[in-house]
Structures are given as C-alpha cells and as structure tokens.
Amino acid sequence: MPERTIAVDYLARVEGEGALRVRIRNRRVDQVELKIFEPPRFFEAFLRGRSYLEAPDITARICGICPVAYQMSACHAMERALGMTVEGPLRDLRRLLYCGEWIESHALHIYLLHAPDFLGYPDAVRLAKDHPEAVKRGLELKKAGNHLMQVLGGREIHPVNVRVGGFYRTPSRAELLALRPGLERALTLAEETVRFASGLTFPEVEEEYEFVSLRSEHEYPMNEGEVVSNRGLRVPASRYEEAFEEVQAAHSNALQSIRRGGGSYLVGPLARYALNHDRLGPRARSAANEAGLSETVRNPYRSIVVRAVEVVFACEEALRIIDGYQPPERPYVEPPVSFHATAGAAITEAPRGMLYHWYRLSSDGLIEEAKIVAPTSQNQKRIEDDLRHLVERSLDQDDSTLTDFCERAIRNHDPCISCATHFLSLDLERT
Amino acid sequence: MSIPRRPRLAVWKFASCDGCQLSVLDLEDDLLAIAGRIEIANFREASSAVVEGPYDLSLVEGSVTTVEDVRRIKEVRAESRVLVTIGACATAGGVQALRNFADVEEFTRAVYAHPEYIRTLATSTPIADHVSVDFELRGCPISKAQLLELVSAYLGGRVPNLPNESVCLECKRRGNVCVVVARGTPCLGPVTQTGCGAICPAYQRGCYGCFGPQGSPNIPSMLRHLDYLGMPHPEVQRVFRTFNAFAPAFRAASEAVGEKGGK
Known part of the structure; x- marks a missing residue:
C-alpha cells in the first residue's frame, strides 16, 4: 500500500492559524501533526521589564476570545507573589466576569463553530437559513455573556476594568440587578441549548483521556483550586511545573505540554465536568441529567453538550452572585508599597481549560521572567492522539471524507491557536 | 447585462489575537442582517466555505511579521477593491511591535528552546507599510459601533463617519x-x-x-x-x-x- 497523506492547509472555524498533516504508510498512521503556523508574538519576552501592574492588560492581548482568562491568571499570579488575598465581593465579581466570558466563548463555539459540523453546513450563516431559531438563540446567548462583560469590564474584548487587587471601579447593586432579566432569559436559552446539543447525532467513540482541571472545595472551578486528574494527580498551582513539562516540536510554533513521565492529557469542559460535576448548580445538574450525560463523558463529539451544561452553570452562578452582591468598600486591595524580589504562579480555568501564569518580579515591581501555558498547548498532543485513533478507525474512507473527519475531530476541542502560539516559555536552553 | 450580486466580503488574519475579527461575530443583533446584504465570501474563522476572489471589501486584521506575510498582503491587496485595516496590529504593528525596540534573536532564544525552528522578521509592521490602505479602524480592539458604521457606509456608498478627534x-x-x-x-x-x-x-x-x-x-x-x-x-x-x-x-x-x- 503506497503512502497516503491527509492534509489541511488552513483549518477553518478555529481561532488562529493552524494546519493538519497525517501520513499513513502501509495502512498504519505513521505521523500526525497539528501544525501551528501562526507566527509567534513573543509575549513572554517583552513582558520583561514591564511593571507587574501591566501584566493583566498586556497578556489579555494574547487572545481576543478569552482575554478575561489571561487577566485572571495574571492577577492571581501577581497577588500570590505579593502575598495579597482578594476575598468577599471582589472575589465574587471576578467570578461573575468569568461567567460572562464562559457564556460568550462557549456560545460562540457551540453555535457558530461547532454546530455546523453536526448539521452539515460550512458556517452559521448558512445554517441560519434552515435553522434560524437555533442560530438566533446562539447569538442571543452570546450577547448575554458579552453584555455582562461590558457592564463589569467596560467592554467585552480586552476589558479595561480589571487590575491586580480587584477592579478600578466596582458596580453598584442596582447596576448588577439590572442584568438579572437578561441572565434569567439566558439561563432558559442555555437549557434549550443543552436540549438542542443533546439532540444532535454523535459518532460512537470513546477515548481514554487523562482529564486535568482545577478542583476547589465548594464550587465549580474558575479562579481557584488544586490541579487534579482522574489518574490520581493532585498538586497546587505552585507545583504545576513539577507535574507537567513543555516540549518543542519542529512542526509547530507552539510548545506542547505533556505529563512528566507520562503522555498527553486533556483540559477544558470535558475534564472540568468529569472532575467536578458534583460541584455544578442544580439547574446545570438537572440539564445534564435530562440530556442523559453520564458523570464522565469520553466521547469528544459530545463536548458540545458539556459546553452547553457549563453555560447553564455560568448563567445560574451569575444570578447567584448578583443576588448576594453587596458592594465592597474599596474597588481593590492595595498592593504592598515595597517588597523583596519574589515570584508567583496561578492557574485559572479559561473556557478552553487551565491557563497557567508564572512571574518572577524584582524588588521594584518589574517582571524579570514570565511563563504562560495556554490550554490549547496543553491539549495539542492530546488532539493529535485523537486524530491518530480516528484515522486508524477510518482508513477505508476516501481522502475527502477522512479530511472532513479530521477537521471535525480538531474542532471538538475548540482549539485556540492564537493562544497556543503565544505561550512563550522562558525555559532557556542555556549552552 | 450583468446580474446584480451582493458585494463580497473577506476577512484576513495576520499576526494578531483574533479579537478584532471576533468583533464581526460580536455584531450579534446585526450579523444575520449584514449577511443578507453582503456575501461573507472568505472568513476562515467563521466558515469552511471559501469563495474565490476578487473581493469587494477586505477587512485585514494583524501585523506583518514574516516573509510570507509580506507576500500574502500583496496578494490580498491585489484581489481587494476596498481594503480596510482593523485594529492596532494592522494599523500600527500592535503590541508585538515591541520587538521593534529590541533584539528579536534574543527574544526568540528567550522564548523557544529551539529558535532555529522559528521563522520571523525582526519587526512587526502595519499593513500600510506594505500596501495602500483605503480606510482604517483603530483600537485594541476595534469598536463594534465603528465596524457597523464602516460596513453600513460601504453598503450605502458613502464615506464612513469616523472622527479622529481626541x-x-x-x-x-x-x-x-x-x-x-x-x-x-x-x-x-x-x-x-x-x-x-x-x-x-x-x-x-x-x-x-x-x-x-x-x-x-x-x-x-x-x-x-x-x-x-x-x-x-x-x-x-x-x-x-x-x-x-x-x-x-x-x-x-x-x-x-x-x-x-x-x-
């Protein structure tokens, strides 16, 4: 059997620039490369010499789809370095802002990027011709998430209101209560989204994933928690680099993460859900039950349903936070006036999974070294494993069908290639 | 006799965070109405269907940071009747233009263990340094309202109202x-x-x-x-x-x- 190559030069309906190449020899998958050709932007290099206060705004520019995740990981890492704690209403407001990003980002993926695959359309605009109610629901839901970010953050892409220690300005109770009707409506739309997603047709596939996510004591994880996996891993964020390492492949401008001494792993909705479903709110849990989701979902195609369940959760969590909100006395916790050289790490749950930030600061508050590991760089190796299994199962398909299958398998994990390229490690190979 | 057709829109990406092109999809209330008036012919982030050029209106996001980009932006210009740069990367080189004040080889070594795999230019430059640009939308990110104004003005055949005051x-x-x-x-x-x-x-x-x-x-x-x-x-x-x-x-x-x- 001659050599056969499946190649996609430019992946569509993913954020950023990626390509795919699978080489098959003698009916065996010889090589799988999820190529990231998006050019590097060197964030970790030019963060050096910047003030610790600038990191949230600068790192937000790594990704226009999940800027809040970058702002949250940067703030928490700086606060850990400086020994600051942010509690009470400020902590709740951060969670509320994150709810907005989860709703926006998940609705974008479910309706505009992923659903067209299941229903056989190239995009949501063409999908809307035959299924206008579904696309309109998706756009309305997405808008609800964006609106929450606008009110709390000033704007939905690269919000301006986040700072180390809290916010520049905190909302009044009345401003948040005004969001209630819209979020009530969004909650209903999210529940309809779970029904819509669970009614799609899924290929029957199960993968053996090592799921990795945060887990915290009392809540579904966003800004806090320990790193856990379904294979017994349990470490605090400060020890992330003892458990995981990054390797650079020749075919990619992104570094790939693996478990030290192990292989690929998966972060994101499937992992969070498998490790934290007992922490979901009542509405999300009953939506999951109604959709017939088991406690662990190993079928990557069903991630669209899990994402929808997380949108239900983000809506009900936002409502819960708004109902209990009492404005804090001050919009932010004051950072220490002087400090010694220090370092700090933090992980938060971006919509696509864990986002790790680590910084070393000089005693005058300037960043000396930075390390950022984005969710997609953690998932890249695992996506390649999914592709390998998929192609092995589907060797009898013609090239065009197989190519289509591969693109769908990649979109299951909502990769954000812009992020993955910019996870710029300062792990120097010193010679 | 020519058959009237909707104008064709293309959205292009160079070095960027994708936030400005996301603003197109963030026009939630108007997205489907716009799609009724203008054919979204080439927008990889949103569609796997690509209609061949030429295009009537091209929105270009991102800055030029590779040799390949230098070639590609000329192609984009050649097949676009109206070319609009969207956002700080496209209009000014973006945050990645901080490399223009530094030593890029050192940057690459600082970030990647195998810098020989990475191919990049020493500078990040705005689109207008390479081709002529008809209009620009500023911002990191752009404003959705200004984007909507630009598209509406284009469809109405008028000059967009985009003030340059402070x-x-x-x-x-x-x-x-x-x-x-x-x-x-x-x-x-x-x-x-x-x-x-x-x-x-x-x-x-x-x-x-x-x-x-x-x-x-x-x-x-x-x-x-x-x-x-x-x-x-x-x-x-x-x-x-x-x-x-x-x-x-x-x-x-x-x-x-x-x-x-x-x-």
Whole structure:
C-alpha cells in the first residue's frame, strides 16, 4: 500500500492559524501533526521589564476570545507573589466576569463553530437559513455573556476594568440587578441549548483521556483550586511545573505540554465536568441529567453538550452572585508599597481549560521572567492522539471524507491557536 | 447585462489575537442582517466555505511579521477593491511591535528552546507599510459601533463617519468626571483618538492609548503634563510603548522620554 497523506492547509472555524498533516504508510498512521503556523508574538519576552501592574492588560492581548482568562491568571499570579488575598465581593465579581466570558466563548463555539459540523453546513450563516431559531438563540446567548462583560469590564474584548487587587471601579447593586432579566432569559436559552446539543447525532467513540482541571472545595472551578486528574494527580498551582513539562516540536510554533513521565492529557469542559460535576448548580445538574450525560463523558463529539451544561452553570452562578452582591468598600486591595524580589504562579480555568501564569518580579515591581501555558498547548498532543485513533478507525474512507473527519475531530476541542502560539516559555536552553 | 450580486466580503488574519475579527461575530443583533446584504465570501474563522476572489471589501486584521506575510498582503491587496485595516496590529504593528525596540534573536532564544525552528522578521509592521490602505479602524480592539458604521457606509456608498478627534471630547460628552483634574490620575485621553466610548475614565482609570494617536496630538504638552503629575519617566515611556508603540506619534513620545533618561 503506497503512502497516503491527509492534509489541511488552513483549518477553518478555529481561532488562529493552524494546519493538519497525517501520513499513513502501509495502512498504519505513521505521523500526525497539528501544525501551528501562526507566527509567534513573543509575549513572554517583552513582558520583561514591564511593571507587574501591566501584566493583566498586556497578556489579555494574547487572545481576543478569552482575554478575561489571561487577566485572571495574571492577577492571581501577581497577588500570590505579593502575598495579597482578594476575598468577599471582589472575589465574587471576578467570578461573575468569568461567567460572562464562559457564556460568550462557549456560545460562540457551540453555535457558530461547532454546530455546523453536526448539521452539515460550512458556517452559521448558512445554517441560519434552515435553522434560524437555533442560530438566533446562539447569538442571543452570546450577547448575554458579552453584555455582562461590558457592564463589569467596560467592554467585552480586552476589558479595561480589571487590575491586580480587584477592579478600578466596582458596580453598584442596582447596576448588577439590572442584568438579572437578561441572565434569567439566558439561563432558559442555555437549557434549550443543552436540549438542542443533546439532540444532535454523535459518532460512537470513546477515548481514554487523562482529564486535568482545577478542583476547589465548594464550587465549580474558575479562579481557584488544586490541579487534579482522574489518574490520581493532585498538586497546587505552585507545583504545576513539577507535574507537567513543555516540549518543542519542529512542526509547530507552539510548545506542547505533556505529563512528566507520562503522555498527553486533556483540559477544558470535558475534564472540568468529569472532575467536578458534583460541584455544578442544580439547574446545570438537572440539564445534564435530562440530556442523559453520564458523570464522565469520553466521547469528544459530545463536548458540545458539556459546553452547553457549563453555560447553564455560568448563567445560574451569575444570578447567584448578583443576588448576594453587596458592594465592597474599596474597588481593590492595595498592593504592598515595597517588597523583596519574589515570584508567583496561578492557574485559572479559561473556557478552553487551565491557563497557567508564572512571574518572577524584582524588588521594584518589574517582571524579570514570565511563563504562560495556554490550554490549547496543553491539549495539542492530546488532539493529535485523537486524530491518530480516528484515522486508524477510518482508513477505508476516501481522502475527502477522512479530511472532513479530521477537521471535525480538531474542532471538538475548540482549539485556540492564537493562544497556543503565544505561550512563550522562558525555559532557556542555556549552552 | 450583468446580474446584480451582493458585494463580497473577506476577512484576513495576520499576526494578531483574533479579537478584532471576533468583533464581526460580536455584531450579534446585526450579523444575520449584514449577511443578507453582503456575501461573507472568505472568513476562515467563521466558515469552511471559501469563495474565490476578487473581493469587494477586505477587512485585514494583524501585523506583518514574516516573509510570507509580506507576500500574502500583496496578494490580498491585489484581489481587494476596498481594503480596510482593523485594529492596532494592522494599523500600527500592535503590541508585538515591541520587538521593534529590541533584539528579536534574543527574544526568540528567550522564548523557544529551539529558535532555529522559528521563522520571523525582526519587526512587526502595519499593513500600510506594505500596501495602500483605503480606510482604517483603530483600537485594541476595534469598536463594534465603528465596524457597523464602516460596513453600513460601504453598503450605502458613502464615506464612513469616523472622527479622529481626541478621547477627551467623547469623555466630556459622556459626562465623565475628568480623572486627571479630579484625582490626578495620568491619562492619555488628550492625545488618543476617540472611538472607544471613553471607557477607561468612565471606569475611573486613565486612558492607556489603545486607539493610538489622534489626528493632531500635542505630544510635548502631554509629556510636560505627565511630568507635572509626577509620573516617573520609565512609566511614561512604557505607557506610550504598549499597544500602539510603533504609531509614529507614540513612538516619538517614547523615544523623547528615553532620551531624557530615568527619574
């Protein structure tokens, strides 16, 4: 059997620039490369010499789809370095802002990027011709998430209101209560989204994933928690680099993460859900039950349903936070006036999974070294494993069908290639 | 006789965060209406169907950072009747233009263990350095309202109404209390182009210049005022050297401060 190559030069309906190449020899998958050709932007290099206060705004520019995740990981890492704690209403407001990003980002993926695959359309605009109610629901839901970010953050892409220690300005109770009707409506739309997603047709596939996510004591994880996996891993964020390492492949401008001494792993909705479903709110849990989701979902195609369940959760969590909100006395916790050289790490749950930030600061508050590991760089190796299994199962398909299958398998994990390229490690190979 | 057809829209990506092209999809209320009036012919982030060029309207996001980009932007220009750059990366080189003030080889070594795999240019440059540009939308990110105005004006065959006055004017109209006067907070509002909605002052922080320099910025006066407010020179240099660092007026400002030395 001659050599056969499946190649996609430019992946569509993913954020950023990626390509795919699978080489098959003698009916065996010889090589799988999820190529990231998006050019590097060197964030970790030019963060050096910047003030610790600038990191949230600068790192937000790594990704226009999940800027809040970058702002949250940067703030928490700086606060850990400086020994600051942010509690009470400020902590709740951060969670509320994150709810907005989860709703926006998940609705974008479910309706505009992923659903067209299941229903056989190239995009949501063409999908809307035959299924206008579904696309309109998706756009309305997405808008609800964006609106929450606008009110709390000033704007939905690269919000301006986040700072180390809290916010520049905190909302009044009345401003948040005004969001209630819209979020009530969004909650209903999210529940309809779970029904819509669970009614799609899924290929029957199960993968053996090592799921990795945060887990915290009392809540579904966003800004806090320990790193856990379904294979017994349990470490605090400060020890992330003892458990995981990054390797650079020749075919990619992104570094790939693996478990030290192990292989690929998966972060994101499937992992969070498998490790934290007992922490979901009542509405999300009953939506999951109604959709017939088991406690662990190993079928990557069903991630669209899990994402929808997380949108239900983000809506009900936002409502819960708004109902209990009492404005804090001050919009932010004051950072220490002087400090010694220090370092700090933090992980938060971006919509696509864990986002790790680590910084070393000089005693005058300037960043000396930075390390950022984005969710997609953690998932890249695992996506390649999914592709390998998929192609092995589907060797009898013609090239065009197989190519289509591969693109769908990649979109299951909502990769954000812009992020993955910019996870710029300062792990120097010193010679 | 030609059959009337909808104009064709293409959205292109160069080095960027994808936020500005996301703004197209963020036009939630108007997205389907726009798609009824204009054919979304080439928009990889949103569709796997690509209609061949030429295109009537091209929106270009991102800056030029590779040899391949230099070639590709010329192709894009050749097949676009109207080319509009969207966002600070495309209009000024973006935050990645900070490399223009540094040694890129050292940057690459700092970030990647195997720098020989990475191919990149020493500079990040705006699209207009390489091809002619018909219009630009400023901002990091662009404003959805300005994007909608641009597309509506295009469809209506008129010039878009995109003011190049300073953030201060918009800030006054919004009724914000001036953060400089009331709180002594350094603010780039006087030299920054409007369009964002003066959101930073509305959220009680100073403008950080994400829409780049306004039409006729008085940089020397701005620098004197930041000095008067007690902003240390390294901080002044950094605030101009962020998302629009390579825009000529902001670049001149950061270089002027650099010459003065630290304080």
